[in-house]
Amino acid sequence: MELSEFTAQFRTDLEAAAALGGEKTQAVAKALGGAAETSARLMLLSALSKFAEEVSAALPDRTVTVRLDGTDAVVDVRATPAEPGDERAEEHQQTFEELTGDISRVTLRLVEQMKARAEEAAAESGQSLNSWLSQAVQGALKDQWKRNSQWHRY
Template identity: 35%
Template sequence: MDLNPYLGAVAADLEKATALADEVTRNVTARVAVAVEPALRLAMTQLLADAAAQLTSELQSTVVTVRMDGREPVLQVQEHPAAASGQALAEPATEDEGTARVTVRLPEQLKRSAEALAQAAEQSLNTWIVQAVRRATQPAPTDRRNSSRRITGWA
């Protein structure tokens, strides 16, 4: 998704807001617009990732992910592998009532490994980490040898 039209619109709005200002103010505003572009780009990408996570939680058989292609986010929509094979899907967790921001400090090598795995899965690092934490926090499977029913799928 090309973010440049949106960033251009913000810059144009700043230019309009300072149209009646003196030349120095307009120059400072133009420089500030250039300086905040990376922060705006990151905020817009985070917005897309949060929207993708919300859509995924509302769509039972579809996963929406955001991955980066250079500086641009790319939205992907995929069907759950379990749904594609006709298997039953696990019910989504009902305790999720939104998202929370967490800062995690990772050793650089671990971060590179996680990024490589996320890229191989064609997911953003954030989406990959969320799924890894979900898998790690699911209850351990019980002994199923006595059960004739088996449910598999993604959550």
């Protein structure tokens, strides 16, 4: 997120407020706007970091961080590994596992290039195409289930 648009708006607002005064007030406001830009950028980053902490606290399976990269604020969202004894993680795992069970047969039609790439990926991971596809589907379903149950929890 580019912070310059926000700091530029701060300067514009400061100069607009100073327009009510004389030329000297306007000149001082312009100088203060330039000097305060770094401080405003740091305050924005601080507010975003605090917000990221609050989001992380509300999402126990995610960690959100914000860092400054030049003039950009970069948001990083990562999955938090479940700790042993975490009841919610264990509860989620047991519930998802209850959804799996008997094996069913399906026919999957893929474009030839996609099938070839999937076979390569399966071979690279030392699995059959069937096992690789099964794990991919299971992972996608698990992620979707997590997202859906996470939003229903709050």
